[in-house]
Amino acid sequence: MADTTASSEMEKSGKIFVAGHRGLVGSAIVRKLQDHGFKNLVLRTHSELDLTSQSDVESFFATEKPVYVILAAAKVGGIHANNTYPADFIGVNLQIQTNVIHSAYTHGVKKLLFLGSSCIYPKFAPQPIPESALLTGPLEPTNEWYAIAKIAGIKMCQAYRIQHQWDAISGMPTNLYGPNDNFHPENSHVLPALMRRFHEAKANNADEVVVWGSGSPLREFLHVDDLADACVFLMDRYSGFEHVNVGSGVEVTIKELAELVKEVVGFKGKLVWDCTKPDGTPRKLMDNSKLASLGWTPKI
Ligand SMILES: NC(=O)C1=CN([C@@H]2O[C@H](COP(=O)(O)OP(=O)(O)OC[C@H]3O[C@@H](n4cnc5c(N)ncnc54)[C@H](OP(=O)(O)O)[C@@H]3O)[C@@H](O)[C@H]2O)C=CC1
Numbered sequence: 001m002a003d004t005t006a007s008s009e010m011e012k013s014g015k016i017f018v019a020g021h022r023g024l025v026g027s028a029i030v031r032k033l034q035d036h037g038f039k040n041l042v043l044r045t046h047s048e049l050d051l052t053s054q055s056d057v058e059s060f061f062a063t064e065k066p067v068y069v070i071l072a073a074a075k076v077g078g079i080h081a082n083n084t085y086p087a088d089f090i091g092v093n094l095q096i097q098t099n100v101i102h103s104a105y106t107h108g109v110k111k112l113l114f115l116g117s118s119c120i121y122p123k124f125a126p127q128p129i130p131e132s133a134l135l136t137g138p139l140e141p142t143n144e145w146y147a148i149a150k151i152a153g154i155k156m157c158q159a160y161r162i163q164h165q166w167d168a169i170s171g172m173p174t175n176l177y178g179p180n181d182n183f184h185p186e187n188s189h190v191l192p193a194l195m196r197r198f199h200e201a202k203a204n205n206a207d208e209v210v211v212w213g214s215g216s217p218l219r220e221f222l223h224v225d226d227l228a229d230a231c232v233f234l235m236d237r238y239s240g241f242e243h244v245n246v247g248s249g250v251e252v253t254i255k256e257l258a259e260l261v262k263e264v265v266g267f268k269g270k271l272v273w274d275c276t277k278p279d280g281t282p283r284k285l286m287d288n289s290k291l292a293s294l295g296w297t298p299k300i
């Protein structure tokens, strides 16, 4: 199983562990699996099972013996959180993914999907970014700690495939949005941050809303229900060595995004740019042709 093996659809009765099932991505995956008729889901909240604890993860897998694992639990946040808590972003993510991947292998899991992010690619990668751009240049400094952890996750899946012939695959989602997003005023991603800020400004009759950076960076957004659909598709149809990009192919500038949210919310005041805040990567449009060639495209 050094490169790609024939994949078989998940058995409807097989027990599936969705790690991080209350988050943006995990909750969408649970909804999608239920829509597809998967009923045997095993779910644990953070307080029921701390995935950074190696011994707790080991006993969970020994007891529950899931057949499939979708790893959507991680320390996640926007540009400010990534830049402010680098130790958490590298440390917690390395612990969670190492514990889950190793215990899943040890306890006979048939297939595992690891989720990374488009921030794994070099800051100045060719656009649209093909999967082959991984490890070809320096990373964006605001999220390099998180990116290094995610790259380690991809490599761990590949290493277990080579050495143990184990079916571990990786998907790399672009920037996501949807129900159960994180609306923290500083630590969230841009879209929920702007929805909250414009809503509060309108409710409080404020004169202006401050948006971070220059407004010039481009971002590609995908609805989380599309991502969840792609995750089920990959579990059913893909058993390859290389990670797979999951994006929409559509990008907007942060300025366009802010103006759109302003209009939708109906805020009539001024928009002010805080250029002391980082822009991050100038552009990170992913090349989604690999997933398209496998037969999946977004619907929303
Ligand atoms: N959101 C986005 O735009 C993108 C997300 N991704 C990837 O998708 C995956 C999911 O992200 P997303 O859903 O947005 O993140 P969320 O923060 O919404 O959800 C993360 C989930 O992981 C759980 N979790 C975190 N730490 C632990 C722990 N130590 N033990 C057990 N559970 C834990 C959280 O539980 P609790 O809240 O209780 O701590 C939460 O349910 C991540 O791998 C992320 O890198 C990739 C690209 C873009």
Ligand SMILES: C[C@H]1O[C@H](OP(=O)(O)OP(=O)(O)OC[C@H]2O[C@@H](n3cnc4c(=O)[nH]c(N)nc43)[C@H](O)[C@@H]2O)[C@@H](O)[C@@H](O)C1=O
Residues within 6 Å of the ligand: 076, 077, 078, 079, 080, 082, 117, 118, 119, 142, 143, 146, 174, 175, 176, 186, 187, 188, 189, 190, 191, 193, 194, 211, 212, 213, 217, 219, 254, 277, 278, 279, 280, 281
């Ligand atoms: C998914 C991806 O998400 C992170 O990277 P990012 O794409 O830079 O994420 P972001 O959503 O936080 O910002 C996008 C852009 O938007 C601008 N921006 C304006 N105003 C606000 C604002 O109020 N909040 C935020 N967060 N950004 C703002 C901000 O300055 C930047 O130019 C990674 O760290 C990592 O987590 C990762 O993988």
